[in-house]
Amino acid sequence: MARNVFFTHGTRNEQFLQQNLVEEYIKMFGMDILYIPRQLISKDNVFNEEIQSQFDDSYLIEAYLENFDGFQGGGDLLTKFGIRQTDEVTLVISQQRFSDLISQFLLLDQDIEVGERPQEGDLIYFPLSSNYFEIKFVEHEEPFYQLGKNYTYKLKAELFEYSDEGGEFFAGDDELIDTGYTVQYYYLVTPGESASATPLLDGDVVSQGIITTNGSKYNFTPTVTVTGDGTGATAHAEMIVVNVGGSIPMSTAVLDPTVKDGKMVGLKILNGGAGYDVSRSTIDFTDPSSSGTKPVVVPTFDSNGTLIKVEITNEGSGYDSVERIVIDSGGSGYTTAAFDIESVPSGLSGSFQDGETVTGGTTGGTAMVADWNKSEGWLKLKSPTDDFQIGELLVGNTSGASITIHSYDAMATTDTKYSESVTFETLADDIIDFSEGNPFGIGT
């Protein structure tokens, strides 16, 4: 049986009026939100999951908050995985306004799955509490076909679970970063200073090196070249000076330390000396040039008081400037001479842009700039594709700015967020014998 033709169930003009009334209501009683569409870059076709998503754009639109007296959901929960916030919101937006303001742009983007309507998986930035909500369901039939048409989308959204998704929106957002997890920190605290020294001549032979500038921020022992009008003089720099003391030997021991990345990684006995008092003799070192600790070694002497073995139990830290120039060979024929000491890496130059990609000169790996500071000289990187190396030059792909990595700590944690990975590693060093290798741990 056909319906009564004398009663209309909505004409186009009535529908327009209804749509306009809805929009007016939302504009009066609603709030402005940012709508952030998900660009689905790649998908896993086996498990039917996203692999890579980008959130680069945002659109301002007004929305009515249905749960005006507070967030829905379970609130803040303490779980075995730390604190989980389970806030949920229900927002009502106008279908027409979505179409006018947002859809027309989304339809142009091939990475947007469904541009005609709000997508499940898209994000909403909620300005009242500065939260990111992920749309989990778009209800388009509430209210149900008034005057023969639907006028609103009801967006049911819950707080976003962040798993290092890409996009300019998140690039510089420190609050989204669990340190040591999605981000690795690389520092060059201040640009280093190159060392310099003046040679002293004894006749035509180079006899001594007087250091005029110790330099700073060396992560390697710089090479020393003797220049001048003579021939044959060679010298090397020492970042740490070793002193075997505590007793008076018949002949003095000569030790050659190797310093790398501020640590004394080797100590070679060139001459063990003789006549050291075994019970009194100790090996001491100069203080670190920057904040750090002295190395600790255990010497072994034979019955003649000759140093035969040195075991390094702690490599120390903070040795990054030149302490002494040792003349290996004085050469001959010098009337003037000078030292040419290898320069320190140049540090940070230029201006990076937040969110740009940097490329490593040695490894070829890339990462995204999360934050940087020129005066303090550090760079914070996000989502690296490789483990960058100390001494490696990182160059910004967009800005052309560069930084040489002086030091880094991939697991550095400057805050007390979820991760305890570093804590366990540090505590385990004291109690676990990993001499046979830790198949999982850091630094194996």
Add this chain to the structure above:
Amino acid sequence: MLGNYTYNKVIRKCVIGFGTLFNNIEVRKETGGTTFQKMKVPLAYGPKQKFLARLEGQPELNKKVAITLPRISFELSGLSYDSSRKLSPITVDKVKDGKNVRQIYTPVPYNLDFSLSILSKTNDEALEIVEQIVPIFQPSYNITIKIIDDVNEYRDIPIVLNSLNYADEYEGNFDQRKLTTIDATFTVKAYIFGPTSVQKPIKKAKVEYDTGSPKVPVRRAQYIVEPVALRDKDSDGTGLTITASVNNKVSTLPVVDSTVFNIGDYIEINNEVMKVKTKPNDVSITVARGQNATTQAAHASGSVIDIITTADTALLESGDDFGFNEMTSFYG
């Protein structure tokens, strides 16, 4: 009755040892065979004091997102006695600890149950994490833990992977989140030790005996023997030096002041022990070189002279070489 305070932190060490196995798990995202992203998966011990969790996890009251993923969490879920590893409870381990010998009774074998949970956004990530863990446990993996600091006791502690439970909740209405979790249970075969006690070296032996017989008067004797230091132990010779260098042959040593020495004193210069024979004047002594099995060696001017005294004897430790001082007494 028990009251013998002990806390060797064995269980705590097992928690640390277990945790450190999983602190370097990584997740990589790839497209077309190229890695475009690497993430270290954060690990934490699950249980937390609630106020600390709130202060550290939400210092600004509000987080921008629900949670960051993936994450690994683990916790100690139970302790049970393992009778299959029981050993005789009266066996004593003795270990040298500096001057002393420490002794400790056989530990009691306990199994510690751990559960490890992995939360991830996608199946693939969860499986990526699992495949980094599972192959190492066949089904156990041993770690060597310094279980008692006092006695420097290292033990191989097997960690056994018992089971893996994989859950992927995806059915239902769209209001519910899809959740991929993996729960693994492990058994850590630990030993829990009791208190250690200290046994110092014996430094005096005394024997008393009768020498008489039925036909002669009784005569009682006492024999006491005590160790004597052969080498200087306390490096107390500050200010006593030789004033000129000597070779490895001469028997007359130039000294600052010979009156501090007594004839018969043993002295040590660098690594050589000598015996004072005479004092010709106030600034020299004559000695017998190379005493107590030490090697005669040259010594530089200014080398320190240590006198071997009863203070050095008091510092003797078990395991040191030492001489004897004996005394025999007779009583009518």
